[in-house]
Amino acid sequence: MKEMKELTSLNMIEDFVQENPMSFLYVSRQECSVCHAVLPRVRELLDHFPDIRLGHIDTNAVPEVAAAYSIFTVPVLLYFIEGQEVLRKARFIHFEELAEQIEKIYGLNQ
Template sequence: MNIIDSNEVVKKLINNNKMVLVYFGSKTCGVCSAMKPKVEEVLKIYPKIRSIQVDVEKSMQVSATYDIFTIPAILVFIEGKETIREARYISMQDIERKISRYYDLIFE
């Protein structure tokens, strides 16, 4: 996942791609460090999803724009609209199931 620190870049990616996963985390967050590889594993299953990471400590403005109050947080945008939002206690099985349903509708 590429680390993005600009609202403009995030908005452009969301608006120019059918499906985008935005992962909000921090290097100092132990849960975030454990969660990131799991998110990357799910993304390998769905290669057409564009994914980016936002470091909340370095990009507070981006975090504020998307109302991120706790980390880790995962937002999935489909055709420019926020469709999935999970934060703090994230079940990767639930995320994968939700992503799968939309992915099949959009890409297959």
């Protein structure tokens, strides 16, 4: 399963996105059952993309992430290339569609 870094401040999040050419943020909340169900599938999917680094943010620990990244619901998946958001998915995730979209973007940046 994909290694995941816990990001516990807005500065850590911003540094993570800037320091990794391909970064993927998983934003969730402790009491969100959908979040707990989606996370293992995201980690499994990202195993196929070794250059993407995965970071996890709990909105209870970093509430300011909502305003900084315009997050209105959880879970939210954000994919960044060179610090620019290129893909966003929220709440109910269609994994086949997500995999195809990541594959296209990932392939263009190899």
